[in-house]
Amino acid sequence: MHKKQLNKNCLKPLEVIKSTATVIIIPDDRARQRIDNFLFSHLKNIPKSRIYKMLRSGEVRVNKKRCKPDYKIQSNDQIRLPPVWQEIEPKREPGSNSMQLLNDRIIYEDNKILILNKPSGMASHGGSGINFGVIETLRALRPNETLELVHRLDRGTSGCLIIAKKHSALRQLHSLIREGKILKKYLLLVRGQWQNGDKTVNLPLIKNQLSAGERFVKINPEGKAAKTKFIPQKIFTEASLLEAQLFSGKTHQIRVHAAHLGYPIAGDDKYGDYEFNKTMKQKGLKRLFLHAAEVKFKLETDDQPIHVKSALDDELTLVLAKLES
Numbered sequence: 408m409h410k411k412q413l414n415k416n417c418l419k420p421l422e423v424i425k426s427t428a429t430v431i432i433i434p435d436d437r438a439r440q441r442i443d444n445f446l447f448s449h450l451k452n453i454p455k456s457r458i459y460k461m462l463r464s465g466e467v468r469v470n471k472k473r474c475k476p477d478y479k480i481q482s483n484d485q486i487r488l489p490p491v492w493q494e495i496e497p498k499r500e501p502g503s504n505s506m507q508l509l510n511d512r513i514i515y516e517d518n519k520i521l522i523l524n525k526p527s528g529m530a531s532h533g534g535s536g537i538n539f540g541v542i543e544t545l546r547a548l549r550p551n552e553t554l555e556l557v558h559r560l561d562r563g564t565s566g567c568l569i570i571a572k573k574h575s576a577l578r579q580l581h582s583l584i585r586e587g588k589i590l591k592k593y594l595l596l597v598r599g600q601w602q603n604g605d606k607t608v609n610l611p612l613i614k615n616q617l618s619a620g621e622r623f624v625k626i627n628p629e630g631k632a633a634k635t636k637f638i639p640q641k642i643f644t645e646a647s648l649l650e651a652q653l654f655s656g657k658t659h660q661i662r663v664h665a666a667h668l669g670y671p672i673a674g675d676d677k678y679g680d681y682e683f684n685k686t687m688k689q690k691g692l693k694r695l696f697l698h699a700a701e702v703k704f705k706l707e708t709d710d711q712p713i714h715v716k717s718a719l720d721d722e723l724t725l726v727l728a729k730l731e732s
Contacts, residue, residue: 566699597670
């Protein structure tokens, strides 16, 4: 049954539809996807905040049990969805400038994946007050394609971001990530003159949620294993350009490991150094100096590996030029 309702917050008419509880059996091609991402795509008109509430409260059940948002659904899992009220707002889309920006920054594409040079300042996905991230913008740009994030980059980080165009490719890539078979290299500018040569950091990380909802990551023996290798590329008078190779992909991993060594990343307003950031800002840096410069991996269905590099944005190149002068 359909009827019109007035949303008091935005004063726009909404259509509400009462649905009944349903059980979905997960097919093979949707296995290994996070359940929150699965629900986002299955319940397209339900706010993300409502979906997370459904997971927290146990309204969503997997094989008759509660589950967390990061649970990876398995083939033949039985997902129970509760009765929900779907609020269908007038369709909103990302701006044409954002869609064109991402389209111009695609640096590799085939029939299974695409890789783009994500711009700094754009989140990988929407949420926490962000309506449109990279994945939502790409879906608006290509409404007839299946597009899924393979991994994430921090909002301030630029560079190689992998998007799957098929569920089979998504499963393969997630398997490669778990097995540590995707080479990921980053470029970062840190405070001071690096003295450690090639340095591998193997320290576990744990996520804390602050009262305002802000995420903060700390080194903690009870956290998840995280391994980063730092390799110096260029030493300046007041800063150093490093390459970081990831052997795991934890939230804020490079930023926390670098800061722990006493070399915080330029432009990092969470784990960085205020005075150093101020100095770098005077040299034209208005963002986090962290760039996903290279990815390399081989899908089991391909004969040759995929090896993609993304160049530094002009702003970062200009900062390096000023440090060298």
